[in-house]
Amino acid sequence: MNRADFHKLTEIRIKExxxxxxxxxxxxxxxxxxxxxxxxxxxxxxxETKADDFPPRNANELYTHDLTALVNKAKLTDELQERILRVVQFKSNWAAVKDWKEIKRYEYPIDSKRAKDLYRAITTSRNGVLSWLKKYW
Known part of the structure; x- marks a missing residue:
């Protein structure tokens, strides 16, 4: 998969x-x-790669679903910390997002508030996590 594929998947998954x-x-x-x-x-x-491709499977540390680990692998840790310190709303949004795990697909029930809070934290146009990430992708 390459960068463009991940752009498209991001948009598809948030629409879904x-x-x-x-x-x-x-x-x-x-x-x-x-x-x-x-x-x-x-x-x-x-x-970060020459061909905008996601690194091969043997780069196992990149094949994680841990969002904080992926921030680190994307070399965005400093930018994230700076944004958290400067923007209170972003800090709150990141707090709602950072603990998401891929294993949540097996969790139920998830109530409407929790799902809506996560969606808003990601998609809020001014200080949402997704709008911040799009500056770096």
């Missing part, structure tokens, strides 16, 4: 999350919203 939220399918919405952030971070990592 919205559809599921609107249909009160909170478990799927929660999972896909977090997965969109994972894809955006992997686009940032792919940008």
């Amino acid at each position: 999350a919205k559809v599921l939220l609107d249909r009160k399918c909170y478990e799927g919405a929660y999972y896909l919203a977090g997965y969109a952030v994972e894809c955006a971070l992997k686009a940032c990592i792919a940008k």
Whole structure:
């Protein structure tokens, strides 16, 4: 997969999350919203390679679903910390997003508040996590 693939997947997954939220399918919405952030971070990592490709499977440390680890691999740790210190709303949004895990796809029930809070933390245009990541992808 390459950077463009991850861009597209990010947009698809966040749209799917919205559809599921609107249909009160909170478990799927929660999972896909977090997965969109994972894809955006992997686009940032792919940008660091010569061909914009995601590194091969033997770079196992990149094949994680841990968002904080992916921030580190994308070399965005300093930028993230700076943004958290400067923007209170972003700090709150990152706090809602950072603990998402891929294993959440097996978790139920997830209530509407939790799913909506995650979606908003990701998609808020001014200080959402996704708008911040798009500056680096």
